[in-house]
Amino acid sequence: MTRILLVDDDTELTALLQEYLSDEGFGVATNTDGRAAVAAAVASSVDLIVLDIMMPAMNGIEVLQRIRRQSQVPVLMLTARGDDIDRIAGLNLGADDYVPKPCSTGELAARVRAILRRSGQPAGTAELAPIRAGRLVLDPGNRTAEWDGHLLDLTGTEFSLLEVLARKAGQLVSKQDISKQAFGKPLTPYDRRIDVHISSVRHKLGLRQDGQSRIQAVRGQGYQLLLD
Structure with a gap:
């Protein structure tokens, strides 16, 4: 089962996304601390990280920098809608894609599958089911x-x-x-x-x-x- 880590301090959104992605056939863990994303990337314990930019203590851009020093695990960034500066910074630092918040569960799942296909990972049990x-x-x-x-x-x-x-x-x-x-x-x-x-x-x-x-x-x- 493909393992996804959702890192966001918006617990309500995270719970919603976790439920949807789990129903789509992914193994999903959540955390509110960006340092958990760095640790997971270094330990190769996840196949993809969904990372919010706006977080306390350590923001997503800094987390992505630390991840890319040690790992090429796919990272999907969650950005504020219309915030081109964060989007460009994330892509320049090696983010695989971004989704503006608030986002729909369907769009996020589609972006996750696209990234996993490009990286050769399984893309969920429901990927091809019309x-x-x-x-x-x-x-x-x-x-x-x-x-x-x-x-x-x-x-x-x-x-x-x-x-x-x-x-x-x-x-x-x-x-x-x-x-x-x-x-x-x-x-x-x-x-x-x-x-x-x-x-x-x-x-x-x-x-x-x-x-x-x-x-x-x-x-x-x-x-x-x-x-x-």
Whole structure:
């Protein structure tokens, strides 16, 4: 089993990512101290490190510097959204990739798999398993979606949202679960991002034969993807 170490002081996000990656077939450990990442890299006890930049005591850039002095273990950096300075610094120091926070679990898993494939490591038991929901087929590894054999033009966020619904097609998914799994953060009051992205995905999926949307809202609860 591929071993991943998540290093981040955001314990809520880390717990969410750990649960998702474990379900995807990875062995996942967590820590809030960057020094643990250095120790794991030196001991060759993990196959990939997911490392947050903004941490107390020792930030991610310093941790990455120390890792690269002694190990070439793949490192995926978590950066503040829009912070190009940290992103460039991390890549220049030898980070394999980066994901801006808050991130969706699906996007992070796809980036992890891509890095592992490049490094010749196993990329999880669910890597090649497509998600099928009626005429909808999603490829989590390549983050592509097809409807009735035609490629859907989805943004990364739209794919993450549709993946959450497709995995539980025909079932109600709460807004809180959608927010955590698609956006990587709990739902907050007055947050309308889910509704905005749902509207766009609905348009791209088109209508059912009965004229209804393929994504139905249950007022005050969440959404469900309807099968034809």
